[in-house]
Each structure stands twice: as C-alpha cells, then as structure tokens.
Amino acid sequence: xxxxxxxxxxxxxxxxxxxxxxxxxxxxxxxxxxxxxxxxxxxxxxxxxxxxxxxxxxxxxxxxxxxxxxxxxxxxxxxxxxxxxxxxxxxxxxxxxxxxxxxxxxxxxxxxxxxxxxxxxxxxxxx
Numbered sequence: 001x002x003x004x005x006x007x008x009x010x011x012x013x014x015x016x017x018x019x020x021x022x023x024x025x026x027x028x029x030x031x032x033x034x035x036x037x038x039x040x041x042x043x044x045x046x047x048x049x050x051x052x053x054x055x056x057x058x059x060x061x062x063x064x065x066x067x068x069x070x071x072x073x074x075x076x077x078x079x080x081x082x083x084x085x086x087x088x089x090x091x092x093x094x095x096x097x098x099x100x101x102x103x104x105x106x107x108x109x110x111x112x113x114x115x116x117x118x119x120x121x122x123x124x125x126x127x
Contacts, residue, residue: 001126001127002126002127003124003125003126003127004050004096004124004125004126005046005122005123005124005125006042006043006046006096006122006123006125007042007046007117007119007121007122007123008039008042008043008087008119008120008121008122008123009035009038009039009042009119009120009121010073010074010078010083010120010121011032011035011039011083011086011087011090012029012031012032012035012086013079013082014081014082014083014084014085014086015082016029016031016032017029017032017085017086018032032086035086036086036090036093039090040090040093040094043090043094043096044094060098060104061127062104062105062106062127063097063104063105063106063107063125063126063127064105064106064107064109064124064125064126064127065087065088065091065097065105065107065108065109065123065124065125066107066109066110066111066123066124066125066126067083067084067087067108067109067110067111067121067122067123067124068111068112068113068115068121068122068123068124069083069110069111069112069113069120069121070113070114070115070117070119070120070121070122071112071113071114071115072114072115073119073120074112074120080110080111080112081110083110083121084108084110087121087123088100088105088108091123091125096125097125
C-alpha cells in the first residue's frame, strides 16, 4: 500500500472559501486563494523528499484520506467538517488524487489528534 503524508496549515472555513461578485456569481476569496497557493507550495516542497515512484497519482486505485487535526492548535469553535472540502480540492489540484468523487476516494476520516509536530494538520493519503 502506498502512503503520502502532508503537514498543512488550516484552510479557511468552507463558509469563507468563496465571495460574491457584484456582477453576480462567486469567486474564490482572497484568503482561500492565499491558502491554496501556500498549501500547494508546501505539498510540492514535501514531495521533493519522496522517491520518484511516490510522486505521481496511482491510477484508478481507491484512496483513503485521513485528516488529523492537531488538538493543541485548533479552536474549540472550529467546525471540523468545514476542513474537508478545501483539503480534498487541494489534493486534486496538486494531482495527489485524480478526483475526489467516490470513484477514487473510498474513505474520508477527520479527527482530533495529539500530533508530535508543529503543523495544524496532518493529511494522510493511502492507496
């Protein structure tokens, strides 16, 4: 089984991912665009340490995605399920996952954890 791990910062809440345009429609918020760029660079930086065989998308295999939230760094008011969408969308955008539909993702788990690292989140993708 292949496994990738990424240490990331908290994304904006799902409620703050998009802003309304004056002319109608919605666009990614400034905070969301900033987080996506920073988190994307972080995924690429962490990928540099991986062997070449681990850098690509593993074809049509079903993925399990686990999001461990550092209990020491999360606010008690944080809504955990609002973390899922931006993280899955980032994994697709960064080609860690082909897509985040049930065709490619078998399990999504999010939970509090006492992480032994200074990051907000540990994202684990396993095939």
